[in-house]
Amino acid sequence: MRKVIVTPYQSKWQNLFMQEAKNIAAIFKTELVAMHHIGSTAVPGLAAKPIIDIMQVVSSIEKVDQYIEEMENLGYVALGENGIEGRRYFNKGGNERTHHVHVFEEGDDHIKRHLAFKDYLIAHPSIAKKYGDLKTALAIKYPKQIEAYISEKNDFVKEVEQEALTWYRLKEA
Numbered sequence: 001m002r003k004v005i006v007t008p009y010q011s012k013w014q015n016l017f018m019q020e021a022k023n024i025a026a027i028f029k030t031e032l033v034a035m036h037h038i039g040s041t042a043v044p045g046l047a048a049k050p051i052i053d054i055m056q057v058v059s060s061i062e063k064v065d066q067y068i069e070e071m072e073n074l075g076y077v078a079l080g081e082n083g084i085e086g087r088r089y090f091n092k093g094g095n096e097r098t099h100h101v102h103v104f105e106e107g108d109d110h111i112k113r114h115l116a117f118k119d120y121l122i123a124h125p126s127i128a129k130k131y132g133d134l135k136t137a138l139a140i141k142y143p144k145q146i147e148a149y150i151s152e153k154n155d156f157v158k159e160v161e162q163e164a165l166t167w168y169r170l171k172e173a
Helices: 012-031 061-073 109-123 125-141 146-172
Strands: 032-038 052-058 076-078 088-092 099-105
Touching: 012 032, 012 052, 012 061, 032 109, 052 061, 052 109, 061 076, 061 088, 061 099, 099 109, 109 125, 109 146, 125 146
Parallel strands: 052 099
Antiparallel strands: 032 052, 076 088, 088 099
């Protein structure tokens, strides 16, 4: 059973991302277009589940399946699209999860969605704090119910995500 643990921000999360990104980049080599630290651990000051989310952008999503065995050698479990069409998803650590890897093909709309959300929270610390407070309260309320934790924060995430995408588009213009 996965426990829901939310901790205060830890500066070591950036280093953990960098270490793992280096290992993954060595596998994907020329297929890799970009690698991004996403999710709550990428937002300074934000309380988070201590799981490093990595978004990998590749030139061809179909070729990702060729690297499953090498990802497994790093300790990852391949879960295919795992609910998001066009994505390849890997996680590491089982019930004591340490990393999620979300792989998208260059140009996929999900790339912008993830980057906009992260950048928006960094640029709007009061919203990041509100999100961190919500996650902390939900972790206390649902310490052994990850699905309930995710479900109950979903409305907040969707609302902020829409604000973030609008903000991101204006910023890009």
